[in-house]
Structures are given as C-alpha cells and as structure tokens.
Amino acid sequence: MFDEKDLILEAKHVTRRFPAAKGKVLVANNDINLKFYKGKTLGLVGESGCGKSTFMRFLVSLDKPSEGEILYKGQDITKLKGEKLRQHRQNIQMVFQDPAQSFNPKMKIRDVICEPLLNFKRITPAQKKETATKLLEMVELPGEMQDRFMHNMSGGQRQRVAIARALALEPEMIVMDEATSALDVSVQKTIIELITKLQREKNITIGFICHDIGLIQSFAHQVAVMYLGNIVEVLPGEAIGTEAKHPYTKALLASVFDIKMDFTKKIESIESEIPSPLDAPPGCPFCDRCDQCMEICKKERPLLKEIAPDHEVACHLFSGKDGE
Ligand code: SF4
Numbered sequence: 435m436f437d438e439k440d441l442i443l444e445a446k447h448v449t450r451r452f453p454a455a456k457g458k459v460l461v462a463n464n465d466i467n468l469k470f471y472k473g474k475t476l477g478l479v480g481e482s483g484c485g486k487s488t489f490m491r492f493l494v495s496l497d498k499p500s501e502g503e504i505l506y507k508g509q510d511i512t513k514l515k516g517e518k519l520r521q522h523r524q525n526i527q528m529v530f531q532d533p534a535q536s537f538n539p540k541m542k543i544r545d546v547i548c549e550p551l552l553n554f555k556r557i558t559p560a561q562k563k564e565t566a567t568k569l570l571e572m573v574e575l576p577g578e579m580q581d582r583f584m585h586n587m588s589g590g591q592r593q594r595v596a597i598a599r600a601l602a603l604e605p606e607m608i609v610m611d612e613a614t615s616a617l618d619v620s621v622q623k624t625i626i627e628l629i630t631k632l633q634r635e636k637n638i639t640i641g642f643i644c645h646d647i648g649l650i651q652s653f654a655h656q657v658a659v660m661y662l663g664n665i666v667e668v669l670p671g672e673a674i675g676t677e678a679k680h681p682y683t684k685a686l687l688a689s690v691f692d693i694k695m696d697f698t699k700k701i702e703s704i705e706s707e708i709p710s711p712l713d714a715p716p717g718c719p720f721c722d723r724c725d726q727c728m729e730i731c732k733k734e735r736p737l738l739k740e741i742a743p744d745h746e747v748a749c750h751l752f753s754g755k756d757g758e
Contacts, residue, residue: 440472448502462488464663473637477654485663486643494528527605531612533596544580569598590621607639647686659683662719669745679747
C-alpha cells in the first residue's frame, strides 16, 4: 500500500528528553520511527500527555529532538537554521486546536489568511482581497467573510479559516494538532470531509494528532498508536478494527462508543492510571496496565517489529515476520 518512492518525511530514532526536578529526566518521546507518504494521512493517537504533540512539533520545526533525525525529502530539517529554515517552513504548515487562540484577534480574516503569502512575497497587498476570496471558497466559506474577525465566527468556520491559511502556501504537508477535538461531533464530521476532499484534490500529506481512535480510523491511511512516548503499533487505518494486535490498541478500541454497540455488555476500560513519564517502567511501557504482562515484559522493552506488510507491533506476544 505504501510505496517508498512516495516517502515525504521520515522520523528516525527521534528521542526528546526534558530535565526535571531532583536530577530526573522526563522522556517525552522514546526512539520514534515513523514515515509519512505523499497524499496520505498518518493519524497519531494516544491518551493526553503521551507525547504526540511533542513529536508533531518537531515536524513543523517548532522544537528539536534531543536525538534523531527528521528527514524531509532526504534532508534533515532539525539541522536547518536562519533563512533556510524560514524557506523550509513553506513546505510543512500546521493547524492548531483553537484558531481563536493561535491568531491575532485584531486581524481581519483576510489578513489572517494572507499573512503567510505576504511574508514570503507570494502576493502583493493589492492582491489580498482576491486571494482571500479564493482561499475562503476553497474551504467552502463565502468570500465576504474575509471582512470579519475570528470572534464573529463559529468554531467550525474558524477551523476552516485555519485550514485555508495553512494551505495558502501550497505546502506538501500539513500537521493538524487535535484540530477537531473542540468541535461538536456534526461539525467535526464536516471538517474531516473537507480535509479529505482537499487532500484528494491537492495530494497533500497530513499528520493528524488525535486522542479519538474511532475518529482516526475513519479516514487515516496509517495509524500510529503512542503510549508513554513510545510507538506501540503502526497499521493501516482500514485494518485497525480487525487487525489491531497490541493490548493497548485493543483497549483503546474497546472503549470507543458506537451507536450500534450492545449497551448490555460491560464497557471495557484500562485498569489503573498511566504511569508518570518520570517513572516509566524499565521494560514494556504498558506492563503496569496490561493483563497479559509476562516476566520478560518487566525487564525488556519490546521493539517495533513488522508482523505483516505495513503492520508493526512492539509487544513480546508477537514475533516479527522472520520469527524473531
Ligand atoms: S510486551 Fe507484555 S506487557 Fe507489553 S503489551 Fe505486550 S504482553 Fe503486555
């Protein structure tokens, strides 16, 4: 399904450590390896605080990992500085959870959308009105809305403006950080439909961070499951309902609400709290909460192994394709 010639961006051995009180070290990301392909969506899912936003910040060069590389078309973007970094920012744009917080409330929508184009001298001030109209229509909003301010718009409309701004520079990739989490379910659906339509039209790569595995599986081509800073499973989105193997992925799936679910059955939840990243277990990060934990799990961290094409799992219950 995923062709290496379509590889746009690759994270290799990305680790992020933060110094903490009493000489401790917080490991927010632990040896992350992920690949993003042209025109495809990779959904990164996990509980709040698992390190997924920390990771996505590296992709848009808002932070640097302590170790590892982020290769964009083969070039390590963690090494870029100054004007080279500024020019590179046109390739990967970001959509945040709350546009009302991420843009200047005193700017009109026209100025919010056109700001990146003016910064890179891709349009002149005289072209703002025409450009804003086109970009608003692209996200299915009327061009006249460009005279409004963010606070005069609904949550869904604001997120459409944020998408228009992110796509204004015609990037190869956009990163969406919980971009639909604050919206009503019906609005969430229309935003997902919009981004999948724009992705088909423009062949954009999307990195989508979300804590809702039910939402992610509905449209992501690949899903990566993160737990306590570790990737524990990567598999095609369409296979997640039937092929998920890791006990944590299965626990997330078991807790998804569905209108067709049998409400007479017990709703599964994961026992106990997620451990602090300051006190992560030495072996499998999930061993304190896993009902299949074995002796080896407490001592040895399972590595991500390919168990089927495009399907990797980090769990001692599963051996790789070669039987290792
Ligand atoms: S490695 Fe062991 S503790 Fe970790 S998920 Fe697999 S079975 Fe559970």
